[in-house]
Amino acid sequence: MKIEIINKSFSYTAKTFCVFLISLFLIFAFQLQAQTSREYSIKAVFLYNFTQFIDWPATAFSNAESPFIIGILGDDPFHASLDEAVAGEKVKDHPITVQRYQDVKDITTCHILFINRKEEGKMKEILSALSGKNVLTVSDMADFAAIGGIVRFASEKNKIRLQINLPASKNAELNISSKLLQVADIVR
Amino acid sequence: MYIDLAEILKCTECRAGKVVFTLVIFFSLTFSETGLYAQDEKITASELKKLSVEELMTLEVTLVSRTPQKLTKAASAVQVITGEDIRKSGATNIPEALRLVSNLQVAQLNANAWIISSRGFNTIFANKLLVMIDGRTVYTPLFGGVLWELQNALLEDVDRIEVVSGPGGTLWGVNAVNGVINIITKNSKETRGLYVSALGGTFVKDKASVRYGSKIGENISLKVYGQHSDRNPTRMQNGTDYTDAWRSTQAGFRMDWNGTKTNAYTIQGDYYGGTKKTTGGNSDFNGENILARWSRSFSEKSDLMLQFYYDRYYRNDIPGKASDELKTYDVDFQYRFPLTKHQTILAGSGYRLVRDNTISTSPVVAILPEKKNLDLFNGFVQDEISVTANLKVTVGTKVSHNVYSGFEVQPSARTALTLGKSNMSSTLWAAVSRAVRSPSRYDKEYFIPRTPLPPTSPSVAGGPNFTSEKLVAYELGYRVQPTASSTFSLATFYNVYRDVYSVEALPGTLTYQIQNGDEATSWGAELSGTSQLTAKWRLRGGYTYFKAKIKAKPGHNFDPVYLGNDVQNQALLQSMADVTNHLHIDIIARYLDFLPKTLATAQVPGYFTFDTGIAYTIKHIEVSVVGQNLYKKNHTEFNTLNIPRGVYAKLTFRL
Numbered sequence: 001m002k003i004e005i006i007n008k009s010f011s012y013t014a015k016t017f018c019v020f021l022i023s024l025f026l027i028f029a030f031q032l033q034a035q036t037s038r039e040y041s042i043k044a045v046f047l048y049n050f051t052q053f054i055d056w057p058a059t060a061f062s063n064a065e066s067p068f069i070i071g072i073l074g075d076d077p078f079h080a081s082l083d084e085a086v087a088g089e090k091v092k093d094h095p096i097t098v099q100r101y102q103d104v105k106d107i108t109t110c111h112i113l114f115i116n117r118k119e120e121g122k123m124k125e126i127l128s129a130l131s132g133k134n135v136l137t138v139s140d141m142a143d144f145a146a147i148g149g150i151v152r153f154a155s156e157k158n159k160i161r162l163q164i165n166l167p168a169s170k171n172a173e174l175n176i177s178s179k180l181l182q183v184a185d186i187v188r
Numbered sequence: 189m190y191i192d193l194a195e196i197l198k199c200t201e202c203r204a205g206k207v208v209f210t211l212v213i214f215f216s217l218t219f220s221e222t223g224l225y226a227q228d229e230k231i232t233a234s235e236l237k238k239l240s241v242e243e244l245m246t247l248e249v250t251l252v253s254r255t256p257q258k259l260t261k262a263a264s265a266v267q268v269i270t271g272e273d274i275r276k277s278g279a280t281n282i283p284e285a286l287r288l289v290s291n292l293q294v295a296q297l298n299a300n301a302w303i304i305s306s307r308g309f310n311t312i313f314a315n316k317l318l319v320m321i322d323g324r325t326v327y328t329p330l331f332g333g334v335l336w337e338l339q340n341a342l343l344e345d346v347d348r349i350e351v352v353s354g355p356g357g358t359l360w361g362v363n364a365v366n367g368v369i370n371i372i373t374k375n376s377k378e379t380r381g382l383y384v385s386a387l388g389g390t391f392v393k394d395k396a397s398v399r400y401g402s403k404i405g406e407n408i409s410l411k412v413y414g415q416h417s418d419r420n421p422t423r424m425q426n427g428t429d430y431t432d433a434w435r436s437t438q439a440g441f442r443m444d445w446n447g448t449k450t451n452a453y454t455i456q457g458d459y460y461g462g463t464k465k466t467t468g469g470n471s472d473f474n475g476e477n478i479l480a481r482w483s484r485s486f487s488e489k490s491d492l493m494l495q496f497y498y499d500r501y502y503r504n505d506i507p508g509k510a511s512d513e514l515k516t517y518d519v520d521f522q523y524r525f526p527l528t529k530h531q532t533i534l535a536g537s538g539y540r541l542v543r544d545n546t547i548s549t550s551p552v553v554a555i556l557p558e559k560k561n562l563d564l565f566n567g568f569v570q571d572e573i574s575v576t577a578n579l580k581v582t583v584g585t586k587v588s589h590n591v592y593s594g595f596e597v598q599p600s601a602r603t604a605l606t607l608g609k610s611n612m613s614s615t616l617w618a619a620v621s622r623a624v625r626s627p628s629r630y631d632k633e634y635f636i637p638r639t640p641l642p643p644t645s646p647s648v649a650g651g652p653n654f655t656s657e658k659l660v661a662y663e664l665g666y667r668v669q670p671t672a673s674s675t676f677s678l679a680t681f682y683n684v685y686r687d688v689y690s691v692e693a694l695p696g697t698l699t700y701q702i703q704n705g706d707e708a709t710s711w712g713a714e715l716s717g718t719s720q721l722t723a724k725w726r727l728r729g730g731y732t733y734f735k736a737k738i739k740a741k742p743g744h745n746f747d748p749v750y751l752g753n754d755v756q757n758q759a760l761l762q763s764m765a766d767v768t769n770h771l772h773i774d775i776i777a778r779y780l781d782f783l784p785k786t787l788a789t790a791q792v793p794g795y796f797t798f799d800t801g802i803a804y805t806i807k808h809i810e811v812s813v814v815g816q817n818l819y820k821k822n823h824t825e826f827n828t829l830n831i832p833r834g835v836y837a838k839l840t841f842r843l
Contacts, residue, residue: 037722042244045236049244085233100781160245 015069042160043110043153044082047112050136050151051091054177056111060134061094065080068094069109073126074116104129109127115149117141123149134173145187163187205519212684212800240296242471252675262583263602263617265353265665265679267291267716271346271374274461276764276774278391278801278814279343280417281558282371283336287778290730291353291714291759292367295783295792299422299432300464303338303826306353306367307683307706308710308736308754312788312826314658316625318356318364321371322456322495323520324479327363328700329542329562330512330555332628338473338501340438340460342399342413344383347374353662353714354681356532357598357623358568359534363499365623365659374456376401376409376444379679382843383413389836393418393433407446414439421465423822423830436462436473454481469509475501484675490525491533501794509550511727530574534584536565544629554638555629556650578606592627593656614668620780624656631689631702643697683710688738690746705744706751708735722764747787753826755781755794774801780825789827810840 047070054181061068068091070082087095092110101107101120113135115126120141127148130137137149144152150172152163162184169176228562236244269288279285287294293310295303305314315332318325321341327334349371356364380402386396394417401411414437440458447453461474479497486492499516522536544563548554570584585599598735600621607614636648665679690705717731734756738748758780765773777798785791797819803812815835817823822830 041233042236045233045239046241046244048233048237049241053241080234085237087233162241162245180241183245 017128028123039160040078040175041081041085044078044085044163046153047082047114047138048085048089048096050112050138050180051086051089051096053177053180054136055177056091056134060111060173062109065093065095066109067097068111069097069099071107071110071113072108072116073100073104073113074119075101077116079113081168110135112136112138115139115144116143120181123147130172132171136169136174151184154185207730221335232404233332237809242278242447244487249816263580263615263619264356265291265663265681265714267351267353267677267714267730269349271348271353272345273762273764274343275348276772276801276803277762277776278799278812278816278838279342279773280395282339282341284547284816285343285349286348286351286369286710288728288760288762288776289349290716290758292351293734293755293758293780296422296430296831297826298430298829299419300337301435302506303753304334304336306351307681308711308734309366309751310753311751313757314363316363317367317369317626318360319369320360320373322373322479323481323495324477324499325363325540326499328501328514329628330514330544330546332625333361334564335473335501336502337436337462337464338460338475338503338687340415340436340458341371341373342397342415344397344399344439345373345379345411345413347372353661353679353779354619354663354768355598355600355621355623358570358586358600358621360628362564362566362588362590362596362598362624365625365657366639371837373442373456376411376442377403377446379411379442384839385838385840387836387838389814389834391420391832392836395421397769404443405445409445410441410443412439412441416682423832425830427830431465434462434464436460441633450485452483455479458688460665465506468509469658471504471507473501473503474501481832486525492524493520493522494676495520502583506550510548510553512547512555513545517541518528527571530681532572533569534572535567535569538565540564540566546629548638549636551632553636555633557633558636558692560591560629560633562591563589564591580606581606586628589628592654594623596624596626596656598623615664615666617663617667619661619663621661623661624657625659626656627651627654634702641699643694643699645697647702648700648702653704654689654702655687655704657688657704660684674718677715679714681710681712683708685709690740690744690748692744692746703744703746705741705746706753707739707741708736708738708748710734726764727762728764729759729761731757733757748785750785750788751785752785753789753792755783757781770805772801772803773807774803775799783826792824792826795820795823795825807843808841810838810842812840814838 030063051068052104070086072078083098086098089096115137136151138151139149140153145163148168150165150168154161154163164176164181164184165187193837246575247321259695267289273288274285276702277456281303283294283304286304286703292304292306295310298301301308301386305315305317309316313331313333317327319327321339326339326764349369352368354367356368360368380403381401383399383417386487388394397415399411399413401409404410416437418435419433419485421429421431424430436771438460442456445453456477457478459476477497477499479495481493481495483493484491496519504511518538518540520536520538524532524534544562546555547558552557566586566588568584568586571578571810572578572582581601585597588596600619601618602619604615607616631651631654634648634649640649643649662682663679667675667677669675680766685708688702688706688708690703691700692703692705693700709770712732712734718728720726734754736752736754738751740746740748760778762776767773775798779796780794782794783792797817799814799816801812801814801816803810817831820833822832
């Protein structure tokens, strides 16, 4: 009698677990499929907003209709969301395009450069290569604005805060609207 | 979908599995990309572009409250349940909340007693777990286990519960052999405002809670709370009520002062009291505690913490015949600092004085001597070495001294290798550790009867030679975060125990003594995961396999089955879904294998059951209905008492 109960609960167990594991895998599969990066969708729209709240000098463009280039240095965390955010958009008459770079040396013309946080080890090299150019550097890596980057996406309580290094923006000859500065944290 | 479900339910043998499966599939289809609510999760770029910069800044970036980085990268089997998981589950006390952790075996013995352990040895005197509430140790050195009915917290204000299965002796202490449970409540600056709730139901008869928190000065917050609950009895096998209904009342406060950016001070305390019905009459309990903590951070890699607490509990074990009052004074100091660029030292020391007073007027059983002071000194040091950017090795040891077994050394070595990208990384970890369960008063000073009998009459005469139970644990685990909103973890272990508890007669006599006559090995695997499937639907789950071989040492003869009321397979799935902005539906399904018959307890059949909670929120008011253990009218979790199906309705007001 007792053995019967045990056997029964074993087969019961085995079946329960098979389906449980299958369920977990299904969840996993759905999860991967539904992989969204809400965080970077929002950050992509921030990048678009920067084009509207920041003025680039005319010398940053070869002519009145040359493209406004948003670059991504290193792995692209935005996937399609940045392309979607800027599709069909213009800065004055400059159509916005997105370019992806693996190395800072690949960059010829660029107006906003998002630097993947994994590039942290190469920051010295990157910042010195961009020094004096009209490039708005943006990243979410730690201390980005403090080490000479211009805009850092900081996260605070699961929300995005902006940290802006004002002297660095002056060095790049960029004029940031007071509207944007009012909602950001100014970092020295 | 529903017709299928009905078909499936006809097959009773595999009902549990199919119900779990059906629920998962049902929700997957309902909420997946093609489902109704997928839109909300992925805000489109054009929608986002309509928002101002200010509005963009108010959006939540990730949807899961992620555990601190140090946990996801930790080289141990950590599982965390957040306060939100607990509140949504409809749990009404801490043991019910712990049912949400799949690496814990939670068995309700009767209406007011729970038996909880991880990695086995789940006996009535389960004694291999260290449990802390806000840094205050709550297992009792009387028997090494936890009196769960005394441990209450305002669940609304619980920030998270961290459960480490496996040894934590190096950092935490002498009882952290098979696991550590760390219950952490929120800083009072996060619990400002009014919270009032009241519920009434069938098994949980009623519960009322109130909390008010406020800023009382520059950087100072205070909250006070009170709660009361009445709980109905369990049922005996013949269907009549058992005598174990009980009630408890607790009130407390917490004050936090973030003096400067680097200093933080906390003072908190609780007072509680209650009554349990027992077959021998009413049994009262009460207690209080107060804790003060100062922490100071010098840099990201350096801080110190100084903590003091006092805790007292009184419990009338056998009404009118035996009671126990235990007072604990504890001071702990901890300091962390970088030794070199690649090494961080964490060191600490502590002293605990426990004054125990057991009073027994029963001639049958006694703890002798009745009064005893238990001193505990400890010191530990641990070195975290970053061998490369991705490889961390942590070595350390704890040295402690207790009144029964003297000096104990509990070293451990852990290594964690981080693979892949920094924000969606995976960690492979391994550890070897030694931990001890030092003797408790029940091991050393337990007498039946009170007065010694000649060797020709059966008696239990304490455990004069009982020494610590020792464990060497080998662990290997893998933790991965495949997307920003999901984590999966697999932890495996192989444990070797020496000098395990036994009760045996001295040769040629009927005088029994508590000895270390057993040895054991155990092994198992713990799989767990959480996943935010859509903005409005979150799943948590886990599966744990455990197996132990406990045997008498050569020359010993204690039946070791008694020590292992352990489930071999258990699984859990919690689904939390916001069906609309106002309506939340929570479903928790779980399965636990059978427990074997032992010399003290009956065989318990394996069981499947589920809880369902439906909550409707309008502004400050939430109305909810929760069903607990709905699958069957009654089920048994330990020995023979039946835990009935329970339903309650709850009204909550938050301002």
